[in-house]
Amino acid sequence: MNIQIPELCLVALIGASSSGKSTFAKQHFKPTEILSSDYFRALLTDDENNLEITREAFELLHHVARKRLLAGKLTVIDATSLQKDARAQILRTAKETDVLTVALVLDIPEETLMERHHARPDREFPVSVIRKHAYQLKNSLRSLEKEGFRQIHVLKPEDLQTLTLERKPLYNNLKHLTGPFDFVGDVHGCFAELRELLIKLGYVVTEDLQAHHPEGRTAVFVGDLVDRGPDSVGVLRLVMNMVKAGTALCVMGNHDEKLKKHLSGKRVQVRHGLEQTAEQLAATSHEFHQEVSRFLEGLISHYVLDQGNLVVAHAGLIERYHGRTSARVREFCLYGETTGESDEEGLPIRLDWAKDYRGKARVIYGHVPVQKAQWVNNTIDLDTGCVFGGKLTALQYPELTLAEVAAHKEYCEPGTKLKNLLNAQQAADHTLRWQDFAREKFIETAVGTVRIHEANNIAALETASRFALDPRWLIFLPPTVSPSHTSERPDLLEHPEDAFRYYQKQGLSQVVCEEKHMGSRAIAVVCRNSDVARTRFGMTTESLGVVYSRTGRAFFNDEQIEKALLERLSAALERAGFWEEFQTNWVCLDGELLPWSFKALSLLKEQYASTGSAATHALQTAVQLLQKHPDATAVLQNAQERLSNLTDYVQAYQNYCQKVDSLEDLKFAPFHLLATEGQVHSDKTHLWHMETLERLSTFDPLLAATPYQVVDLHSEESIQQGIQWWETLTRSGKEGMVVKPMQFVPDRRTQPALKIRGREYLRIIYGPEYTQHLDRLRGRALGAKRERATREFHLGLEALNRFVTHQPLWKIHECILGVLALETEGIDPRL
Numbered sequence: 001m002n003i004q005i006p007e008l009c010l011v012a013l014i015g016a017s018s019s020g021k022s023t024f025a026k027q028h029f030k031p032t033e034i035l036s037s038d039y040f041r042a043l044l045t046d047d048e049n050n051l052e053i054t055r056e057a058f059e060l061l062h063h064v065a066r067k068r069l070l071a072g073k074l075t076v077i078d079a080t081s082l083q084k085d086a087r088a089q090i091l092r093t094a095k096e097t098d099v100l101t102v103a104l105v106l107d108i109p110e111e112t113l114m115e116r117h118h119a120r121p122d123r124e125f126p127v128s129v130i131r132k133h134a135y136q137l138k139n140s141l142r143s144l145e146k147e148g149f150r151q152i153h154v155l156k157p158e159d160l161q162t163l164t165l166e167r168k169p170l171y172n173n174l175k176h177l178t179g180p181f182d183f184v185g186d187v188h189g190c191f192a193e194l195r196e197l198l199i200k201l202g203y204v205v206t207e208d209l210q211a212h213h214p215e216g217r218t219a220v221f222v223g224d225l226v227d228r229g230p231d232s233v234g235v236l237r238l239v240m241n242m243v244k245a246g247t248a249l250c251v252m253g254n255h256d257e258k259l260k261k262h263l264s265g266k267r268v269q270v271r272h273g274l275e276q277t278a279e280q281l282a283a284t285s286h287e288f289h290q291e292v293s294r295f296l297e298g299l300i301s302h303y304v305l306d307q308g309n310l311v312v313a314h315a316g317l318i319e320r321y322h323g324r325t326s327a328r329v330r331e332f333c334l335y336g337e338t339t340g341e342s343d344e345e346g347l348p349i350r351l352d353w354a355k356d357y358r359g360k361a362r363v364i365y366g367h368v369p370v371q372k373a374q375w376v377n378n379t380i381d382l383d384t385g386c387v388f389g390g391k392l393t394a395l396q397y398p399e400l401t402l403a404e405v406a407a408h409k410e411y412c413e414p415g416t417k418l419k420n421l422l423n424a425q426q427a428a429d430h431t432l433r434w435q436d437f438a439r440e441k442f443i444e445t446a447v448g449t450v451r452i453h454e455a456n457n458i459a460a461l462e463t464a465s466r467f468a469l470d471p472r473w474l475i476f477l478p479p480t481v482s483p484s485h486t487s488e489r490p491d492l493l494e495h496p497e498d499a500f501r502y503y504q505k506q507g508l509s510q511v512v513c514e515e516k517h518m519g520s521r522a523i524a525v526v527c528r529n530s531d532v533a534r535t536r537f538g539m540t541t542e543s544l545g546v547v548y549s550r551t552g553r554a555f556f557n558d559e560q561i562e563k564a565l566l567e568r569l570s571a572a573l574e575r576a577g578f579w580e581e582f583q584t585n586w587v588c589l590d591g592e593l594l595p596w597s598f599k600a601l602s603l604l605k606e607q608y609a610s611t612g613s614a615a616t617h618a619l620q621t622a623v624q625l626l627q628k629h630p631d632a633t634a635v636l637q638n639a640q641e642r643l644s645n646l647t648d649y650v651q652a653y654q655n656y657c658q659k660v661d662s663l664e665d666l667k668f669a670p671f672h673l674l675a676t677e678g679q680v681h682s683d684k685t686h687l688w689h690m691e692t693l694e695r696l697s698t699f700d701p702l703l704a705a706t707p708y709q710v711v712d713l714h715s716e717e718s719i720q721q722g723i724q725w726w727e728t729l730t731r732s733g734k735e736g737m738v739v740k741p742m743q744f745v746p747d748r749r750t751q752p753a754l755k756i757r758g759r760e761y762l763r764i765i766y767g768p769e770y771t772q773h774l775d776r777l778r779g780r781a782l783g784a785k786r787e788r789a790t791r792e793f794h795l796g797l798e799a800l801n802r803f804v805t806h807q808p809l810w811k812i813h814e815c816i817l818g819v820l821a822l823e824t825e826g827i828d829p830r831l
């Protein structure tokens, strides 16, 4: 005896005590697939015969069953299941998880049960229980089918000897088919257009309505082959032939379903185009009707293809239903999700499931006519209303290109105007949902997964939602940069040699040293014109772009300055021929806005200058007083030293203070040309970035080039030159430099940049007298900072990659928020 059960189902073993359920289960299922009530009783009370705990044991059992089934795992319930209530719970669990149910009934004669029972040391209850069980089983056998079990197998002792259980893939599981595919939208009897489209796609369509693709491609029809159009019969013939020949797949549409009912003699309303189909079919033979009936009977409501990466269903499908089988899954596939209400024209009001779709599998569907097929959250509606005078559309997979054929005429007047969205993804992105962010995240980047803890994400969400810019502008956030290893040299905390040695050790041969401007980090997204802000970034207000800080906040308090700056930048890029050169209408630049005092004025006033002036005053007075006391030389010397340190400190911050009266006093020094349309320029070297930006900076004095030097790590001479360059820079009051690997994206173990700050600059950071405490400060720990630097770097690039590949806003923003979330973790701010 051979029984076939679906690969994913809930199996109920039904039988009296000692009928052999547990024995059977062990023979045919994996231990982890079997959930036995005894086991859960024991789990809770150490006693598998404890009947008092039955309720809780079953609660737990079904909880586990639900989790397993939701995870797509076949599950077996090993309990007597002789009572209707117990079985009702099993059916509920299956229904909730949209899986099929299989009842395996062990029908064993009462005498055998008794014999076995007496032989068992582990069952103490009286034989009357067995008798009751036998009686209940007889009753159960009568009602199982009515209760709703999908498969019922009654097994007698003799069957058990020879029984084999075979697991069959679900009908919807075509994961092994990897394509290439050509998905075709709703045809609705538009035979001529279908034929034209297939030929356009490279299919050979013969006179006798057979079609195949010479390269072995498979056409996949999203359903609604029939109704409204001029030749549903032709469409049926062609598609049926293709499906039969294995050159096409087809899922069931709501119109196909209705035709099926009509043909099988069920009473359906012959309207919404069925009247045309019925009329066209009337001219065909009875055999053909039967053939059509058989074809329609055999249609499945959805398919999972290509290792689970693709799902096709007529009206689409939410992720939870992929590869499931239940009435409501089928209902969804055919009709989509509706509110249950109707609009003024009597059509059901639909819920926009695609807007909420977050699944990894691409979902290809039709059903709702739209003017053009567009991706929304990894889903695409291919119904471009051919029968309403629109187009017939196909999607080629894996190429993801669209092919279209215009309708030859309007065969049917559309009830409502076809949805016409310029950019459907942007419309869906209009509102971000907190559920997408306020939880633990595993963000996949080009170099691996970055994990963000829930608490950090929530903290980031909290500040971002109050202070950050419109998320649609935030396509990148810069990473933190770690200092080089702490120097061993006397008098210094940071020195370039440590950075060079580090990169040498990482196996690099060249690095680029860039002057570290003392300003404020600024990201500029510059558009060619305000149309671009609207169409590419989804902005509704007139704008040429945006300038924001490293925490995603508006850089300027004054919108007029920002506007003027963006106009200048956009015009400079125009003059430079940049837009043509890069085939783009926008650019994302990462750089530094100078002077520092412009943005940091309050920090300067409240922190540095007040410290500077209070301490100067106090120390000067102390020195004056001490000079009058000949016996206080030691104390005087100390005060003088402190005063000298303080003078250096004041000098250090004054270096970066300039008055800003107008735009002319500002400078933007970009050092990364991050992205343009379709491209993230992380595939170029830092040298390329330096040279390209240097060239652009000649087009407006507002732009500053960043001085740089390439250091060859194989040459000691070159290394020494690099060191000298840093010494010259810092001696002249510059902050220091940043050393970057020549390749923009090093491997994950390697820091994407290291900063080496000058001795005097660090006085601002560590305090006027830090040079006195160098030995203590050398103990600073860099590990966490480095870890963060690489993760933020890769998240930032991932955000850009997602933006240039037109991914949904929530996908881009999860990276942006990820950077902010990593920043919420406390790390020594002086690093």
Ligand code: CTP
Residues within 6 Å of the ligand: 015, 016, 017, 018, 019, 020, 021, 022, 023, 024, 038, 079, 080, 116, 120, 123, 160
């Ligand atoms: N047994 C048997 N022949 C079979 C199956 C089972 O002799 N074909 C014996 C087992 O070895 C065991 C007893 O019958 O000693 C009960 O089998 P078990 O599988 O434990 O029965 P269950 O139906 O699981 O009983 P319960 O409901 O009490 O758990």
Ligand code: MG
Residues within 6 Å of the ligand: 021, 022, 023, 038, 078
């Ligand atoms: Mg048992």
